[in-house]
Each structure stands twice: as structure tokens, then as C-alpha cells.
Amino acid sequence: MKTFAKMAAAAVVASVVAGAAMAEGLYTPNLSYRTGPFAATGIPLMNGQKDYMAMLNARDGGVGGVAIDFEECETGYSTEKGVECYEKTKGKAIVTQPWSTGITLQVLPKTNVDMIPILAPGYGFSPMMDGKTFQWAFNMPSGYWDGADMILQYLQSQGDLKGKKVAFLHLDHPYGKEPLPLLEAKAETMGYELLPIPVGLKEMQNQSAQWLQIRRERPDYVVMWGWGAMNAGAITEAVKTKFDMSKMVGVWWSGHDADLAIVGDKGKGYKSISWSFPDAASGVMADIKKHVVDAGLSESNETEMNGVFYGRGLVMSMILAEGIKVAQDKYGAAEINAEQLRWGLENINITEERLAELGMSGMVPAFSTSCANHTGHSGGWMLEWDGAKFVKVSDHLAPDTAAYVDIANAKAAEYAEANAPWAVNEECEG
Amino acid sequence: MLYRTAGQFKTSYKSDQALFPIKQDAFLLGVILLFAVVIFPLTASEFTFQTILIPILIYSLAALGLNILTGFAGQLSLGTAAFMGVGAYACYKMVTLMPWMNPIVAILFSGIFSAGVGVAFGIPSLRIKGFYLAIATLAAQFFLVWLFEKWAWLYNYNASGAIQVPNLKMFGVYIAGPQASSVVQYFVVLFIVSLLTMVCINLTRGNLGRTWKATRDMDIAAELIGINLMKSKLTAFAVSSYIVGVAGALFVFMWRGAAEPNLFDIPLSFRVLFIAIIGGLGSVMGNFLGAILIVGLPVVLNLLPAALGIPISSATVEHLNIMCIGSLIIFFLIVEPHGLAQLWKLIREKLIIWPFPH
Numbered sequence: 090m091k092t093f094a095k096m097a098a099a100a101v102v103a104s105v106v107a108g109a110a111m112a113e114g115l116y117t118p119n120l121s122y123r124t125g126p127f128a129a130t131g132i133p134l135m136n137g138q139k140d141y142m143a144m145l146n147a148r149d150g151g152v153g154g155v156a157i158d159f160e161e162c163e164t165g166y167s168t169e170k171g172v173e174c175y176e177k178t179k180g181k182a183i184v185t186q187p188w189s190t191g192i193t194l195q196v197l198p199k200t201n202v203d204m205i206p207i208l209a210p211g212y213g214f215s216p217m218m219d220g221k222t223f224q225w226a227f228n229m230p231s232g233y234w235d236g237a238d239m240i241l242q243y244l245q246s247q248g249d250l251k252g253k254k255v256a257f258l259h260l261d262h263p264y265g266k267e268p269l270p271l272l273e274a275k276a277e278t279m280g281y282e283l284l285p286i287p288v289g290l291k292e293m294q295n296q297s298a299q300w301l302q303i304r305r306e307r308p309d310y311v312v313m314w315g316w317g318a319m320n321a322g323a324i325t326e327a328v329k330t331k332f333d334m335s336k337m338v339g340v341w342w343s344g345h346d347a348d349l350a351i352v353g354d355k356g357k358g359y360k361s362i363s364w365s366f367p368d369a370a371s372g373v374m375a376d377i378k379k380h381v382v383d384a385g386l387s388e389s390n391e392t393e394m395n396g397v398f399y400g401r402g403l404v405m406s407m408i409l410a411e412g413i414k415v416a417q418d419k420y421g422a423a424e425i426n427a428e429q430l431r432w433g434l435e436n437i438n439i440t441e442e443r444l445a446e447l448g449m450s451g452m453v454p455a456f457s458t459s460c461a462n463h464t465g466h467s468g469g470w471m472l473e474w475d476g477a478k479f480v481k482v483s484d485h486l487a488p489d490t491a492a493y494v495d496i497a498n499a500k501a502a503e504y505a506e507a508n509a510p511w512a513v514n515e516e517c518e519g
Numbered sequence: 520m521l522y523r524t525a526g527q528f529k530t531s532y533k534s535d536q537a538l539f540p541i542k543q544d545a546f547l548l549g550v551i552l553l554f555a556v557v558i559f560p561l562t563a564s565e566f567t568f569q570t571i572l573i574p575i576l577i578y579s580l581a582a583l584g585l586n587i588l589t590g591f592a593g594q595l596s597l598g599t600a601a602f603m604g605v606g607a608y609a610c611y612k613m614v615t616l617m618p619w620m621n622p623i624v625a626i627l628f629s630g631i632f633s634a635g636v637g638v639a640f641g642i643p644s645l646r647i648k649g650f651y652l653a654i655a656t657l658a659a660q661f662f663l664v665w666l667f668e669k670w671a672w673l674y675n676y677n678a679s680g681a682i683q684v685p686n687l688k689m690f691g692v693y694i695a696g697p698q699a700s701s702v703v704q705y706f707v708v709l710f711i712v713s714l715l716t717m718v719c720i721n722l723t724r725g726n727l728g729r730t731w732k733a734t735r736d737m738d739i740a741a742e743l744i745g746i747n748l749m750k751s752k753l754t755a756f757a758v759s760s761y762i763v764g765v766a767g768a769l770f771v772f773m774w775r776g777a778a779e780p781n782l783f784d785i786p787l788s789f790r791v792l793f794i795a796i797i798g799g800l801g802s803v804m805g806n807f808l809g810a811i812l813i814v815g816l817p818v819v820l821n822l823l824p825a826a827l828g829i830p831i832s833s834a835t836v837e838h839l840n841i842m843c844i845g846s847l848i849i850f851f852l853i854v855e856p857h858g859l860a861q862l863w864k865l866i867r868e869k870l871i872i873w874p875f876p877h
Contacts, residue, residue, distance in 0.1 A: 123834035124841075163833040168782065169574075172775070173818060176569040194681055195777045198697035214679070261668060263679035263779055270678050290781050500678065507685055508697065 114156035115425070117142075117409060118178040119186045125165030127317040130345050130398065131188075135161065136389040137402015140381045141373070145410060147380035152410050153417040155424060159406075166317075168192050175199065183427045184208050184409065184434075190264035198508055200225045206431045208412075210405045211341060211364060215267055218490075219501035220435065220463035224514035227434050229408060230456045230467030231364045234497065235488035236340050237268035237312075239362050241275055242486055243471050244310055244338070251280035256308035258299060258315065258323060261287035265314045268340075270500070271493055272312075278492075284308055293319040300326045313339040321348040324356060334358040334474075341365070344472055344479060346396040354476040364469035365453050366481060367400030372448020377403075397472065397479050404453045411437050435460050454485055460517040466490050522870040538720060555709060560702050568701035569774070570818045575810045576705075576712045577769045582794040582806035583719055584762030589792075590800035591723055592755030593735025594644050598656035599791045601663035602760045603767025604783030605633035608673050610768035611682045615675060622687040622695055623707065626772060630764035636663070637760020644752050648738075660785055667780035681779040684772050695772045704773045711769060715762055720803050722758065731755050732801075763791075797848060799858025808859035812851070817844055 119138060122131040142159040151157050162174035171192030175185055184206045187193045193213040200207045207226045209217070215234045217226045244250055257272055259265030269285065276283040284306060286299050296319075303311060311332070315323055320343045327337055335358035344361025368374065374394070381387045382394075393399050416425045416433025425433070438457040444450045456467035471483035505511040522543050529535040539545040559572060585599050610629035613620055640659040644652050667673060674682045686696030693699040694707055722728050730751045733741035742748050771778045790813065798809025820840050824831050831839075855862040869876075 121833065123832075124837050161833045163837040165837060168775070173570045173821075176566045177822075180566075190679075191681075191779060194679065194683070194779075195775065198683065198776060202697045262781065263681050266678060266680050290784070504683075507683060509686060510698065 114151060114158045115183055115413060116158045116160070116178070116181050117184050117186070117413075118160050118162055118174070118182050120164050120171055120174045120178075120188045120192060121161040122164050122166040122188065123161075124163060125167065127166040129347060130317055130320075130342070131166070133345075133347075133389070133393045133396055133398035134402040134405070136387065136393065137399040137404075138406045139402075140377050140387050140389060141403045141406035142410070143381045143386050144373075144377045147384065147386070148376055152413045153423045157410070157413075164188065164192065168195055171195065179203055179205055183425065183430045184412075186405075186409075187213075190214070190262070190267070194263060197223075197226060201508075201512060204431075205427045206434055208405075208409060208434065210408055211401075212264070214504075215271075216497045216500040216504060218462060218464035218466075218494075218497050220459070220461050220514065221517040222498075222501040222505050222511070222513050223463060224460075224512070224517070225431060227458070227463045229434075229437070229458055229463065229465035230404075230453060231341075231469060231488070232464045232466075233267040233314075233340065234271045234493050235464065235466055235468070235490070236362050237271045238275070238488040238490075238492070239469060239471075239486045240312055240338050240340075241272075241279065242489070243360075243362070243483060245279070246483075252282075253309040254282045254284060254306065256284045256286055256303055256306065256311045258286045258288060258303070258311055258313045260293070260315055260319055261289045264316060268314060270496060274493065274496060288315070288319055288323075293317065294322045296322050296326045299323075300330050300332070303332065304330055309336065311337045313337065313343050315339065315343045320345060321351060324348055324352055324359065327359075328352045328355045335360070338362065338471075341401070341469070344397050346392075346398070346479065349474045349479075356474050357476045359474045360482070361397075361472050361474075361479070362469055362486075363397060363401075363472050363479075364467050365397065365401040365404045366451060366470060366472065366479075367395055367397055368449075368452050369395050371450070371452060373403060373407075373452070374448075376448065395478070400452055404449070407447060407449060407453075408437065408439075409434075411439060411443075434458065435463065437465070460514060520870070520873055520875070522867050524871070538717075560705060563705075565701045568705050571815050573701070573705055573708050573774050575807070575815045576708045577766055577774055578791065578794055578814045579807045579810040580712045580715060580769065581763055581766035581791045582798060582809055583716065583803060584759045584764075584766055585791050586795045586798075586800060586802070586806055587719065587723070587731075587762065588755050588759035589795060590802065591728060591735065592731040592752060592759075593738075594641070594752060594755060595649065595653040596656040596759070597653050597785070597788050597792070598640065598659035598663070599763055600783045600785065600787035601660045602633045602637055602763040603770055603787065603791075604663055604667055604780070605636045605760075606630055606764025606767030607771040607778060607783070608667060608682065609633065609764070610772055611684075612673065614685065614687060614772075618685075622689055622772070623711070626711065626765060626768040629768040630761040633764025633767065634757045634761040637756045637763070638753055641753055641756030641760075644756065645749055657785075660788060664780055664784050667783065679779075681777055682771065683777045684775075687772075697776060708769055708773050711765065715765065716803060719762070723803065727754060727758075735801075793848070797851060797858055799860030802858065802860035804863065805858050805860030808863065812847065812859065813844070816847070820844070 121135045139159055142157045145151055146156050162178055164170040164174055166189055168191040172195055175196045186208050187196050190212055193209050209228045211231055213228045215232045217223045217228045218232055272283055288296055288299055313323055334356055337359050339361040341363045344363055349356040412430060412434035415436050416429045417423055420429050435458055439455055441455050454467040456465035458465045466488055468485055468487035470481045472479040473482040524541055527542055539548055588594050588596050606629045609632035610625050613625045643655040674680055684696050686693055686698045692703055694703050730746045733746055734751045738748055794809035794813050799805030817840050820843055821836055824836050
């Protein structure tokens with residue numbers, strides 16, 4: 090045991106020393122999951138993120154002349170590995186991208202002590218929108234409550250929800266439970282009947298019990314908060330039970346092309362709210378093709394690159410790159426640190442003009458952040474599966490944040506109290 | 520030669536019954552303790568604490584708890600993770616309901632709850648054996664995880680259904696929660712693990728341990744020589760669940776910082792069971808060796824390619840890692856089916872005559 094421990098210690102010491110000497114440029118690690126049960130949905134997103142940064146490095150030499158070291162640390166979506174990756178990278182990282190609600194919940198309290206910004210685009214903990222309390226956490230461009238609100242708005246526009254029955258099919262996991270407080274509050278004001286139907290992690294692929302319940306209850310709509318194998322399971326089950334697909338709406342993580350490609354034409358009419366949209370003809374895609382794909386640096390393929398998830402990966406990296414740029418401009422230095430990046434992420438202003446400059450018009454709505462608002466509330470579009478791909482079927486939908494900002498602030502305060510002493514951003518006026 | 524015991528005379532009962540009667544063993548233990556108490560805390564980085572030292576100790580303790588039940592008393596259990604969960608949730612409820620409570624006391628108390636639950640689920644062991652009992656403990660696994668999900672009082676009605684460890688102080692120092700430093704957490708874990716390991720070594724050497732072993736080896740014979748099987752099995756369930764519960768509380772409070780119900784699902788049970796089996800059933804030291812192999816080695820292997828400057832992607836490393844660990848497990852089980860502890864015993868015997876074998 091002694092020699093074993095010695096060897097282990099020696100290996101660790103050696104690797105830590107070697108690791109420290111290796112990094113070049115701005116280190117923005119990504120806690121990826123290309124292995125494990127969620128790999129199928131993870132890979133297109135990770136590829137999008139990676140390719141965007143590779144494109145910036147090849148085209149502009151990074152951001153502000155400094156290369157981006159976009160290293161991946163594999164978690165396999167396991168919380169334990171996630172924390173391992175966080176600890177491994179935090180020494181020199183200027184941001185952490187935790188990539189699962191479970192890992193986010195785990196590292197959120199640590200980032201507040203370690204003072205590293207946590208970037209969780211479109212996932213994580215909804216009350217993170219309160220930037221005064223969660224000064225180190227960012228979930229722009231949209232949080233889960235924004236998504237739930239937009240879905241309800243869209244359904245309302247299809248006919249008054251009063252007296253209707255909305256089934257909420259969700260993963261029985263912190264992620265799936267996220268929008269429940271909002272859906273419950275809205276059920277009272279909008280007058281619909283909410284029917285939460287949890288899907289356990291073990292039942293993801295076999296949802297016959299849940300769909301039996303749906304058939305019995307005959308809801309007017311099914312709103313889905315699913316991830317990984319659960320989406321494909323629900324969609325195939327819905328097709329099997331001949332549920333009207335146009336009555337089924339998913340969150341943005343439930344709009345993966347590959348899940349719907351399995352059912353093809355039968356999935357026609359399935360909708361998913363999204364804050365991103367792929368555009369194969371955009372400027373950014375042309376640049377990626379030229380600098381990354383043709384140079385053989387991409388791990389992606391044609392079909393994947395036209396999908397919603399790859400496009401979303403691009404948007405995520407764009408947000409991070411913008412944050413870095415804003416910080417560089419403010420502090421007049423190319424090599425920024427975590428503290429400066431936090432300011433940058435807090436002062437992002439992505440306008441339609443800026444999107445046109447980046448060659449990403451229509452791939453994400455314009456949004457901006459502030460010290461009190463770490464989500465940005467970009468809004469999004471309702472996408473619909475036309476049998477072969479997702480198309481936009483709505484105009485830009487904006488969430489009515491005023492309706493739930495109080496709940497968010499209350500939850501944030503509750504969190505801060507439970508984690509006392511919790512440092513808040515006192516300078517922020519809220 | 521290295522392990523020669525010739526000349527080490529025992530002149531009193533006390534020295535003959537010492538925990539480590541052989542000088543070399545005591546010396547080795549001293550060296551390990553020196554590393555654990557002085558050298559590691561002085562040299563280890565936060566990464567080493569958080570991904571190697573603390574988890575290895577906690578998993579060792581959990582495996583030790585399981586080993587009492589499965590290795591010493593012969594009752595196969597697949598519900599370890601659920602009992603860890605009981606400990607973690609009990610500890611969470613205690614520190615949130617009674618914030619004045621000393622965290623270490625809370626952690627040690629939380630084992631009592633899991634011991635109670637363990638005994639309740641151990642009652643079927645009086646009538647059923649072997650694989651059938653394993654299925655009965657599997658029921659505990661499913662039921663308890665379901666309970667952690669559905670009983671909102673357990674997680675203080677938190678919307679996400681997860682428990683978050685608050686910042687806890689003891690003598691003015693943070694020992695749990697995000698504010699706590701890794702060194703302090705390491706020492707707390709080390710203290711509790713050492714304490715319980717000592718208790719276990721003594722228990723397994725004593726009267727109770729002997730009745731457990733008799734029950735394991737042949738329960739009918741044990742009953743015939745006057746061992747009360749009910750008492751023997753239920754005490755094994757109680758002691759085992761107590762230790763597992765404390766390990767669960769440490770798992771969440773000293774290491775993870777947050778936990779959701781499905782963390783305590785069956786993969787964790789299997790992981791602990793693998794540690795116990797690979798380390799060696801019916802041994803105390805084996806749990807530590809097993810934990811080093813199953814918990815510590817993957818972390819070290821993950822770092823190797825980067826340390827050697829081999830440019831392969833993180834996902835590939837992960838795939839290679841799973842393959843390496845898998846083959847190592849098979850290798851060790853072929854070389855020594857009785858686990859790493861037995862392997863160490865053989866090495867020790869060889870060392871007695873080394874370097875001059877007959």
C-alpha cells in the first residue's frame with residue numbers, strides 16, 4: 090500500500106507540474122461528455138463549441154490576439170467526474186462550463202468561493218438570473234423559466250389555455266423539476282390544469298406507463314422537459330400511441346434532430362422552443378468550413394453541422410468569446426483573468442448589428458446582460474419538425490420576466506441564506 | 520528476511536494480543552500514518568485532496584461497512600448506496616433542524632438512523648439466504664431512493680429536489696460546505712475513518728466478530744454450538760449500516776457538497792461492492808486497497824497522457840481509462856480471487872524468506 094500510495098502521489102505531482110506548464114493563451118475548459126449515456130446529445134453541442142473556438146483561433150488568432158485554449162475535460166455526465174474536472178481545471182481557468190444541472194448545482198457554491206465565472210448557457214439553476222446574488226453564475230441567453238413562459242405564451246396564442254389540461258412530462262431529476270414552480274404559478278393565473286408526469290432516470294427508454302397515463306388523461310398539450318434517451322423514448326412512444334404531435338412541445342434540450350429523425354415523417358408537427366437556430370448559409374458557417382472543416386480540425390460531419398444542437402454549440406462559444414472581448418476592451422489587456430471575464434460576461438451587449446458582423450444573424454436573438462441580470466432573457470422561437478428538419482414557426486417570442494422575477498429573487502435569497510455566508514455583489518443596484 | 524518474525528518474543532498477554540503484534544507491520548502502519556497525517560497534507564494540492572485522498576478514504580469506509588456484513592457475516596447486500604443515502608439525509612436534516620449541533624457529532628449520529636433502517640431491512644435475513652437475501656436488500660435500494668425523491672420534507676421542500684450542504688463551523692473553522700478548506704475536510708474524514716477502522720478491527724477480532732464468522736461459515740453449525748443467529752445477523756446489519764451511514768454522511772458533507780436522490784442509486788452500491796470484493800471479503804485492509812484501485816487509479820490514469828505529453832482527446836482518455844480499469848479488475852481477480860488483501864498476505868509470506876527462497 091505504501092509503494093502504491095507513493096507512486097500515485099508521484100504521478101499526481103508530476104502531472105500537476107506538467108499540466109501547469111502546458112497551457113497557452115486563455116484557458117476556458119469545457120466539461121464535456123462525449124462518453125456515457127448522454128453522449129449522443131452531447132457530441133453535436135461540444136463539436137459546435139469547439140469548432141467555433143478553433144475557427145476564431147485559425148482566423149483571428151483567438152480573441153484580441155490571444156489564442157483560446159478550449160480544452161475538454163471528459164465527465165461522461167457524471168457529477169463525480171464533473172467535480173474532478175472542476176478541481177483539475179480551476180487553477181488556471183478563467184471560466185468553468187459545467188454542462189449538466191447536477192454538476193452546476195455542485196460547483197455553484199464552490200465558484201462563489203473560488204471566484205471563477207460559471208457559464209451555463211440555457212441550463213443550470215433558474216434563479217441564477219439574479220446577478221446580484223449569483224454574481225459568478227451566468228445562464229444567458231435564456232433560463233428554464235423563460236423557456237416555460239415562452240411555451241405557455243405560444244400555446245395561449247393557439248387558443249385560450251383556460252380550462253385546458255397541460256401534461257408536464259419531465260425527467261425526475263433537478264433539471265426536469267426546474268420549471269415546476271413557474272408552471273404551477275402560471276396555472277393559477279392562466280387557469281389551466283397542470284398535470285406533472287415524472288419520468289424516472291431508469292424509465293427513460295421505456296415510458297409506456299407515462300404514456301398510458303397521458304392516454305387516459307387526454308391532455309390538450311404535452312410539455313416535455315427531457316434529455317438524452319428520454320426525448321427519443323417519449324417521441325417514439327407518442328408516435329406509437331398516435332398522440333397528435335402538433336400538441337407536443339419540448340424545451341430546447343428536447344429538440345435534437347437525431348431524436349426526430351428516428352420517426353421521420355411521423356414526427357411532423359412536434360415543436361420545441363429554442364433560443365438558437367442553425368443556418369447553414371450563414372457567414373460563420375462559411376468561415377468554419379474554410380478554417381476548421383477543410384483544415385481537418387473538426388470532428389463533426391455534414392448532417393450534424395446542419396442540426397439545431399451544433400448551431401447551439403456555436404452560439405454558446407460566441408457568447409463566451411464576446412464576454413472575453415468585452416473584458417479585453419474594458420481592461421485594455423489581452424490576457425484577462427477570471428475576475429475581469431466576470432465583468433465581461435456581465436456586460437455583454439449582443440445587438441442585431443453585432444450578430445450581422447459575426448455572421449450569425451438569426452442564429453440567436455439579440456440580448457444583453459447587466460450586473461443584476463445574468464440571464465439576458467433573449468427570448469426565442471418556436472421550432473417545428475417538418476419531417477426532415479426543424480423550421481421556425483413563430484416570430485420572436487419574448488418571455489414576460491416581470492411575472493416571475495419575484496419568485497426568482499425569493500429563491501435566490503433562500504439559496505444565499507441556506508449557504509450563508511454567501512458573498513453577494515453589493516455594488517449591484519439590482 | 521524483511522518480514523522475519525524470529526526473535527520477536529511476546530512476554531505478556533497484552534503484547535501477544537496487540538493489534539499489530541509484528542514489528543514490521545507496526546512500522547509500516549507508522550509510515551502510512553506519517554504519510555496520511557503529515558506528508559500528504561503538507562504536499563497535496565487541492566485537486567489531490569478532492570479527487571484522490573478524500574474520496575478514497577470515504578469509499579474505503581463504505582466498503583468496510585459492507586465488508587462487515589458481506590465479508591464477515593456472510594450476508595450479501597446490494598443496498599449499500601441506499602443506506603449511505605439514509606446517513607446523508609439524516610445528517611442533512613439534523614444540521615438544518617439543529618444548526619447548533621456539532622457537525623462531527625451529527626455525522627456520527629446519522630449512522631444511528633441508517634443502522635435502524637438497516638436492521639429493519641435485515642430482518643428478512645433470518646429466513647432467507649444468499650442470492651435471495653441480495654434481492655431483499657435490492658428492495659431497500661429501490662424503496663429508499665424512491666423515498667428520497669418523494670418525501671419532500673427530507674430535502675426541505677427544495678424545488679430541485681437536491682440537498683445542499685450548508686457552511687458548518689466547528690471551533691471557528693469551517694469544516695463543511697463551500698467555505699471549508701480541503702485540508703480541514705481531509706483531517707475530519709481521516710479522523711472519523713481511522714476511528715471507525717479501529718473499532719472495526721477490534722470488533723472483528725472479538726466475540727462479536729467470531730460469531731459473525733461462524734454464521735458466515737456455516738449457520739447451522741453456529742446455531743448448534745449455541746450462537747444466537749438472530750442476534751448475530753442483526754448486529755451485523757446494525758454495525759454495517761451504521762458505518763455505511765456515516766460514510767454516506769461524509770460522502771455528501773465532506774466531499775460532494777450536494778446530492779440528488781439518484782446519486783444513491785444502484786451504481787453506487789455496485790461500486791462499493793466491487794471495492795469490497797476486489798479488496799478482499801473478510802478483510803479490513805482490503806477495503807483501502809480496493810478503494811485505491813477503483814477510486815484513485817482512474818483519476819491518476821486520466822492525468823497520465825497529459826503528464827507524458829501525449830496529445831489525445833479527453834474523451835479518448837476516458838474510454839482508455841475504462842478499458843484499463845476493467846482489465847486490471849479482471850487481472851487481479853484472476854491472479855488472486857480472494858482480493859488484494861490476500862495478495863498482500865502472500866507477498867508478506869514471500870518476504871519472510873526473501874531473498875533466499877528454498
